[in-house]
Amino acid sequence: MMRRIAFSGLLLLGMWTFIRGVQYPIIHYKTSDGLPQNYITALAQDSDGFIWVGTQSGIGIFDGNDFIRTLSTMEGLPGSYINDLVAGPNNQMWVATDEGAALMQSMKTTHVWARGTRIQRLFPVSGTGLGFFALGGGRLLRVDDSQEPATVGFLGNDKQQRIRHAALDTRGTLTVLANRQVYQLTSEGQWIPFDTNRAIDFLIYRQDKLYLAGEGVLSIAAPGESIVSVNLPAACGEMRDLDIDQGGGIWLGTDKGLFSYDPGPGDWQHFHAGNGLNYSRVNRVFVDREHTVFAGTRYGLSFLSGITFRMYSTDDGLPSEFICSLLEDTPGTILAGGYDGISEIRNGRGRAFAVNRQLQNKQVRALLKVGPRNYLVGTRYNGIFRWDRNQRLELLLGDVRVLSAIRDSNSVFWFGTDNGLLRYDGHNSFQTILEGLHHQRVWAMAEWSPGVLILGTGNGLQVYSHGRFVSSDLETRLGPINITDIHVASSGEILVSSVVHGLFIYRETDLLNFTTRNGLLHNDVWYALKDSQGQIWLNTSVSLDRYHNGYFSHFNKNTGLFGDEGFIHTTLETSDGSLWFSVSPGLVELPPSTRSLDPVPPRVPNLSIRVDDQPIPLDKPIQLSSRQNSVEFSFFTVSTRRDQPLYYRWRLLPRQQEWQPPSQKTSVHFLNLREGLYTFEVMADNGFFQEDSQKQCQRISFEVTPPLWRQWWFWGLTALAFFGLIRLATFIRLRMLETQKRKLEQRVYEHTSELARKNHELVVLSITDPLTGLKNRRYLNDRIGDDVHMIERSLFPRKDSAAAGRRYRREDLILTFYVIDIDHFKSVNDIHGHTAGDRVLVGVAQALRRELRTSDIIIRWGGEEFLVVTRNKRADNSYLLAERLRKSIESRAFHISSGETVRRTVSIGFARYPFVQGNIRAVSWQQVISLADSAMYLAKLNGRNLSVGIDPGPGFTEVPFSQIITRMDEQAAAGRIRLYSTRDELQFHSHT
Numbered sequence: 001m002m003r004r005i006a007f008s009g010l011l012l013l014g015m016w017t018f019i020r021g022v023q024y025p026i027i028h029y030k031t032s033d034g035l036p037q038n039y040i041t042a043l044a045q046d047s048d049g050f051i052w053v054g055t056q057s058g059i060g061i062f063d064g065n066d067f068i069r070t071l072s073t074m075e076g077l078p079g080s081y082i083n084d085l086v087a088g089p090n091n092q093m094w095v096a097t098d099e100g101a102a103l104m105q106s107m108k109t110t111h112v113w114a115r116g117t118r119i120q121r122l123f124p125v126s127g128t129g130l131g132f133f134a135l136g137g138g139r140l141l142r143v144d145d146s147q148e149p150a151t152v153g154f155l156g157n158d159k160q161q162r163i164r165h166a167a168l169d170t171r172g173t174l175t176v177l178a179n180r181q182v183y184q185l186t187s188e189g190q191w192i193p194f195d196t197n198r199a200i201d202f203l204i205y206r207q208d209k210l211y212l213a214g215e216g217v218l219s220i221a222a223p224g225e226s227i228v229s230v231n232l233p234a235a236c237g238e239m240r241d242l243d244i245d246q247g248g249g250i251w252l253g254t255d256k257g258l259f260s261y262d263p264g265p266g267d268w269q270h271f272h273a274g275n276g277l278n279y280s281r282v283n284r285v286f287v288d289r290e291h292t293v294f295a296g297t298r299y300g301l302s303f304l305s306g307i308t309f310r311m312y313s314t315d316d317g318l319p320s321e322f323i324c325s326l327l328e329d330t331p332g333t334i335l336a337g338g339y340d341g342i343s344e345i346r347n348g349r350g351r352a353f354a355v356n357r358q359l360q361n362k363q364v365r366a367l368l369k370v371g372p373r374n375y376l377v378g379t380r381y382n383g384i385f386r387w388d389r390n391q392r393l394e395l396l397l398g399d400v401r402v403l404s405a406i407r408d409s410n411s412v413f414w415f416g417t418d419n420g421l422l423r424y425d426g427h428n429s430f431q432t433i434l435e436g437l438h439h440q441r442v443w444a445m446a447e448w449s450p451g452v453l454i455l456g457t458g459n460g461l462q463v464y465s466h467g468r469f470v471s472s473d474l475e476t477r478l479g480p481i482n483i484t485d486i487h488v489a490s491s492g493e494i495l496v497s498s499v500v501h502g503l504f505i506y507r508e509t510d511l512l513n514f515t516t517r518n519g520l521l522h523n524d525v526w527y528a529l530k531d532s533q534g535q536i537w538l539n540t541s542v543s544l545d546r547y548h549n550g551y552f553s554h555f556n557k558n559t560g561l562f563g564d565e566g567f568i569h570t571t572l573e574t575s576d577g578s579l580w581f582s583v584s585p586g587l588v589e590l591p592p593s594t595r596s597l598d599p600v601p602p603r604v605p606n607l608s609i610r611v612d613d614q615p616i617p618l619d620k621p622i623q624l625s626s627r628q629n630s631v632e633f634s635f636f637t638v639s640t641r642r643d644q645p646l647y648y649r650w651r652l653l654p655r656q657q658e659w660q661p662p663s664q665k666t667s668v669h670f671l672n673l674r675e676g677l678y679t680f681e682v683m684a685d686n687g688f689f690q691e692d693s694q695k696q697c698q699r700i701s702f703e704v705t706p707p708l709w710r711q712w713w714f715w716g717l718t719a720l721a722f723f724g725l726i727r728l729a730t731f732i733r734l735r736m737l738e739t740q741k742r743k744l745e746q747r748v749y750e751h752t753s754e755l756a757r758k759n760h761e762l763v764v765l766s767i768t769d770p771l772t773g774l775k776n777r778r779y780l781n782d783r784i785g786d787d788v789h790m791i792e793r794s795l796f797p798r799k800d801s802a803a804a805g806r807r808y809r810r811e812d813l814i815l816t817f818y819v820i821d822i823d824h825f826k827s828v829n830d831i832h833g834h835t836a837g838d839r840v841l842v843g844v845a846q847a848l849r850r851e852l853r854t855s856d857i858i859i860r861w862g863g864e865e866f867l868v869v870t871r872n873k874r875a876d877n878s879y880l881l882a883e884r885l886r887k888s889i890e891s892r893a894f895h896i897s898s899g900e901t902v903r904r905t906v907s908i909g910f911a912r913y914p915f916v917q918g919n920i921r922a923v924s925w926q927q928v929i930s931l932a933d934s935a936m937y938l939a940k941l942n943g944r945n946l947s948v949g950i951d952p953g954p955g956f957t958e959v960p961f962s963q964i965i966t967r968m969d970e971q972a973a974a975g976r977i978r979l980y981s982t983r984d985e986l987q988f989h990s991h992t
Helices: 157-162 473-478 712-766 777-795 825-832 834-851 877-890 925-941 961-966 968-973
Strands: 004-006 026-029 040-045 051-055 058-062 067-071 082-087 092-097 100-105 108-113 119-124 132-136 139-143 163-168 174-178 181-185 191-193 202-206 209-214 217-221 228-231 239-244 250-254 257-262 267-271 282-287 293-297 300-304 310-312 323-330 333-338 341-346 349-352 364-371 374-379 384-388 394-397 402-407 413-417 420-424 430-433 442-449 452-457 460-465 468-470 483-488 494-498 503-507 510-514 525-530 536-540 544-548 551-555 571-573 579-583 586-590 606-611 622-624 630-636 647-653 667-671 676-685 697-704 814-822 857-862 865-872 893-897 900-903 906-913 947-952 977-980
Touching: 040 282, 040 293, 051 082, 051 293, 058 082, 092 119, 092 132, 100 119, 100 132, 119 163, 132 163, 163 202, 174 202, 202 239, 209 239, 250 293, 257 282, 257 293, 323 571, 323 579, 333 364, 341 364, 364 402, 364 413, 374 402, 413 442, 442 494, 452 483, 460 473, 460 483, 473 494, 473 510, 494 536, 525 571, 536 579, 606 676, 606 697, 630 647, 630 676, 630 697, 647 667, 777 814, 777 857, 777 865, 814 834, 814 877, 814 925, 825 834, 825 893, 825 900, 834 857, 834 865, 834 877, 834 893, 865 877, 877 906, 877 947, 906 925, 925 947, 925 961, 961 968, 968 977
Parallel strands: 040 082, 082 119, 239 282, 323 364, 402 442, 442 483, 483 525, 622 697, 906 947
Antiparallel strands: 004 026, 026 300, 040 051, 051 058, 058 067, 082 092, 092 100, 100 108, 119 132, 132 139, 163 174, 174 181, 181 191, 202 209, 209 217, 217 228, 239 250, 250 257, 250 282, 257 267, 282 293, 293 300, 310 586, 323 333, 333 341, 341 349, 364 374, 374 384, 384 394, 402 413, 413 420, 420 430, 442 452, 452 460, 460 468, 483 494, 494 503, 494 525, 503 510, 525 536, 536 544, 544 551, 571 579, 579 586, 606 630, 630 667, 647 676, 676 697, 814 865, 814 906, 857 865, 893 900, 947 977
């Protein structure tokens, strides 16, 4: 199901500044996501936790992730246009529609009133069974029990039509709004004015308080308390709905958007179409039991998650989508280094620097503070700079690629680079440290203790202590893994992030490893941080994760983040406790007040039982016979908190006294339970589990009766029958099994033989060129790996192999790749036709087979090109074979039709693998083919019918391979490659 996710909008201030975006990520649902219709008219939550979403075409049932069901007139509702939803106890839901009112129980309609009457609002009266007030059809209605509605008189019939809003409190007091005046109905049936000192446009009752809005003021009236007033925002507009969260915050739905009010600082937050909502006119607003906020508009349902992320992107002034380094310059000021420069973020505002013109595409990988307004800037592609905000960049050290950097407790600066560890004393003195490094590329660094560094390289972890590398238990236990980040927590824990191997946590002597097997969504972890609250935050390739108390929470696009990809990025915890994460495409800020785990206990799970795959009702005692040996318990908890994990613990008493470890499975299956009394208990757990918290536990008790075979008389009858029939049954059974065995063996043999024959035919067809009968490229890809590995083993034998202690010379075993192209082949097709061309190709293939060994590989490479791969023990045999092949084809006449022949020559280019002696990895076999192909084209440039070979020169490895291919004349002139053929001089360019 595709969901559209709108993120926090940010307002640009000038060329280089930005302000904080909306603090809540917003997720949107529409008809394509399961809603019956986009226009939202009502919101409520039933006692099971499901969110009921009323629309103009029915009700959608939302479980926190998806819409699982739609309710309409098919379920007995009087109408599909829903005006109001009011939750009652025991899964009751009161429904007001344009065609009457209804009461639903467990999503089934049980009562219907006032058919044909438009009911706008419902107000169930507690303690009266089915009694309720209703506002509809221009009248105030009252229903007692199951009677039809009766009109409630209100100040004379002349004012009857002027009732706009009504509210009913828990004491049964009815309050109405008519002609901008408020009235309350006394127990004696009299209407009395409610003094508000201002004209009122809206009223609603929430959490034992009456909320009245008018003339720019929201008044809050509670029994026995003074009226509290809050000034509404100037841009509020007409109020349409209101709800209160568990912290006392006010959420207003208006025709200008969604407004939230925090009673602590007294601030208003505004959500509208320009910064996240799908539409600015909010018809309904609802805060559920887990503090999740829902807003309904004419374009669908908006869903605000429970954790406050602040998100920044390049549109808000960041230097690039990829932020590689973060530095807290001063309290409240952050420096962010990215692919294209540096930006400053201060008090929610950002600006870029003029030096970014010099840092374009340089990738700022390190920002270190030397002193006030004085910094070191390490780049990936242009060296290390000193930067004074009042001056331009000063290059300290060029030709160095920085990957990581730290400033230790002794004010020494350390840089991890592509070519080792770099030490800088702050006075223009650099020292490169390579001796003792297992891998030159230093991806990550951290200070373990004064004078002791931990380095993460492409080949594992190393410890550098007081000027030398020392071995450590952590290095040995991690092994040769690719490390991306190292973090030393204040508690002494060491967090090691890695590619493929997940996250490692080293505590004293314990080493924990987290991968997809135990909670992660991806095994590539780019950074990790343990914050001051004890929570571990890490970024993988698909999500930003939080680990707390044994539980993982995952944040990505599905939970409202504008991005979730991590790749060699960074994280920072500032002095005020804020966390900053680099998450493509930008930055995510998490203030300390919003990242504490919200202690909202999960709901009691809904629990059901099935026996032998049949549901069992729970309204009476459950007694199972011994033959009902398959018992399955299913459970689920509705939760809208995507930022908190949801696990389940269960136990079957008395069989299991301890709670089972938390799991996300939602069913448990038991087989062959012995007779006795059992109680199955299950509870939902989100990290706040308490073993004695029985209120969160759901349970089912049942009894398993003894089986027949547990009775004494059963054993007597069984013994008589058994000893009387045992011999007969054994004889018959053995005969049947023998017959079946013979038939089955014959059938298996026939099917296996046929399958093997067809598989062999398919394999041959898949690797054979149908025209020439030669092998194709697929055969080469499948076969060449064995030859390459044989050469690698000969050059680098394993210690336990028979070749240990010696090394083959290069001449002992080489592969030679010959690229052969038929000269002027196109003219054969143009003059004689494609059939003649096909016969020439077949003839060349036959000539190659005749000249080559059966162990050599001949490939139809494409068109008129062939590829030959030979294994030799002498390098000088390559040229001799090339000439032999060329002359053989030159001397051959190809029959293209009866009595007609043609002759064609070939151009051959060849190169050997390994290409560089003693360095098998300098050039891959695929690149050797490219070299041979270039040599072949060189042969064509020099008149065709020529063999040209290519070997490396002394300086071959000093330039990139791409330059060898594209600038072969320059490299030959510089001696980096050697070419040889029968021609004294070879031309590199055609002359026209």
